[in-house]
Amino acid sequence: MKKNLIWFRNDLRLYDHTALHEACKSDTDKVIALFIATPEEWKKHYISEKKISFMYYNLISLEKDLLKLNIILHYHESTNFLKSIQYLMYFCFKHKINNLFYHYQYEFDERNRDFLVKKKLSQQGVFVQGFHDNLxxxxxxxxxxxxxxxxxxxxxxKKITQYLYKNKIPECFSIPLKRKPDENYCFFNSVSSEKLDFKFDKKIFPVGEIEAFNRLKNFCIYKVNDYSLERNFPFLNSTSMLSPYLSIGIISSRHCLSMFLKTKINISLNNFFNSSWINQILWREFYYHLLISFPKLSKNQALVEWENRIDWNNNIKHFNAWKEGNTGFPIVDAGMRQLNELGWMHNRVRMITSNFLVKNLFIDWRMGEKYFMSHLIDGDLALNNGGWQWSASIGTDSVPYIRILNPLNQSKKFDISGVFIKKFIPELRNVPNEYIHQPHEWSKKMKCKIDYPDPIINYDDSRKRTLLIFKRVRSYFKKGLNTHE
Structure with a gap:
């Protein structure tokens, strides 16, 4: 009889869990689980309070679900990664663990941690096996x-779809069968009730794997057909809202693909891969592949080298106005207030707000990236970093020009009647719809004051400045010159 340990991290689920499946292959093996919280590391990496709270509640749910399988989930708090390695070695020694199973994490510090874990536990006689379960x-x-x-x-x-065509969509692992109870593990460290403090809206983001499963299923049945037409309009309830669950692994990418195929039985693989929603899943995959292949993305560095020659204008007054949703540009401010209130923001509005910070306020994208991460319930380094670098035109955006999103045009196009704006900016609820995108024009026309700030910049001037600076920096870089000389 062997003792197998499952090390849970950002994969808080039972269904389609590769490490759990492997650990439970033998009916005679004893299986236990462990989660090690690292608060100092979370703080260091700007993990938001909402995400930590969401994670703890789902950890409690996972603990209960595992108990139904007679698998005990042990909980420990180690402050940082170094302490977590020391505790993991102690835990494996104490419980006489033969095999450790876990899923890879791809951030730079996490990869270093896992490398040391495998090295030290192998010396201790423990077989360590990781899986690319998040891909x-x-x-x-x-x-x-x-x-x-x-x-x-x-x-x-093109390459990954060709691969999936040839090798088929990866199948999901079912939940393992209930195991024989182990009387030796009646006492264990559980998640402390002190951690149970709702910092997120549980009505919008209900807790548990069943809730995530139902949300995925309902989206694929009722919403996905209209997703390509409606996904860019923030006033519509048209997106899946699955990102918080994906970020801590309550559901997997494979499960998303599998559910889509199950609910669309007659869909061809060609149409499947052309689905706008599946495209978003592939973007997620793309950003993870980038994070793995370019470790500098975990170190506050841009994908392109010429970015470090830009002298960002980090105006703190402008940055604070952006953070608080008081820039005087309604669609930008509504988005930031949505983020501050919910810890979540519609994807189109994420593009608008991030593009505005970098291209119009000319503030370092890293400042925005950190602010997003410190507030998002679905914060994920690969996706957040990838999105910010895309918005800043220093990442993977393939267009030859500098993409600048005009907030006025974006607002008129995607929030036509100002429904989204008025929801998050109550000061503008009395402004007629035809003026909602430029409320100060209405204010001047009616000779009345509104409790909403004037635009903090001139958009046209900011656009010209950004285009000029980017063009100059890129040109100098190609010539091998130093812009500071």
Whole structure:
């Protein structure tokens, strides 16, 4: 009889869990589980209070679900990664663990931690096995002709879809059967009730794997057909709202693909991969492959080298106005207030707000990236970093021009009647719809004051400045010159 340990991290589920499946293959093996919280590391990496709270509640749910399988989930708090390695070694020694199973994490510090864990536990006689469970396909299998990672999404998508066509969509692992109870594990460290403090809206983000499963199923049945038409309109309830569950692994990417296929029985694989929603799942995959292949993305560095020659204008007054949703640009402010209130923001509005910070306020994208991460309930380094670098035009955006999103045009196009704006900016609820995108024009016309700030910048001037600076920096970089000389 062997003792198998499952080390849970950002994979708080039972269904389609590779490490759980492998640990439970033998009916005679004893199986236990462990979660090690690292508060100092979370703080260091700007993990939001909402995400931590959401994680703890789902950890409690996971603990209960595992008990139904007669698998005990042990909980320990180690402040940082170094302490977590020491505790893991102690735990394996104390419980005489033979095999450790876990899923890879791809951030730089986490990869270093896992490397040390495998090295030290192997010396201790423990067999350590990790799995690429957070990916649809291992990054080692999706390479270009030079055996390097793709930097352009369209080429990446072509390669990974070809691979999935040929090898079929990965199947999901079912939940293991209930195991024989182990009387030796009646006492264990559980998640402390002190951690149970709702810092997120549990009505919008209900807790538990069943809730995530139902949300995924309902989206695939009732919403996904209209997703391509409605996904850019923040006033509509048209998105899946699954990102918090994906971020801590309450559901998997494989499960998303599998559910889509189950609910769309007659869909061809060609139409399947052309689905706008599946495209978003592949974007998620793309950003993970980038994070793995370019460790500098975990170190506050841009994908392109010329970015470090930009002298960002980090105006703190402007940055604070952006954070608080008081820039005088309604669609930007509504988005930031949505983020501050819910810990979540509609994807189109994430693009608008991030683009505005970098391209119009000309503030370092890293400042925005950290602020998003410190507030998002679905904060994920790969996706957040990838999105910010895309918005800043220093990442994977393949267009030859500098993409600048005009907040006025975006507002008129995607929040036509100002429903989203009025929801999050109550000061503007009495402004007529035809003026909601430029409320100060109405204020001047009616000769009345509104409790809403004037625009903090001139959009046209900011656009010209950004285009000029970016063009100059890129040109100098190609010539091998130093812009500071």
């Amino acid at each position: 649809l396909v291992s990054h080692e299998l999706i390479k270009n002709k030079n055996n390097k990672a793709y930097k352009v999404f369209s080429f990446f998508k």
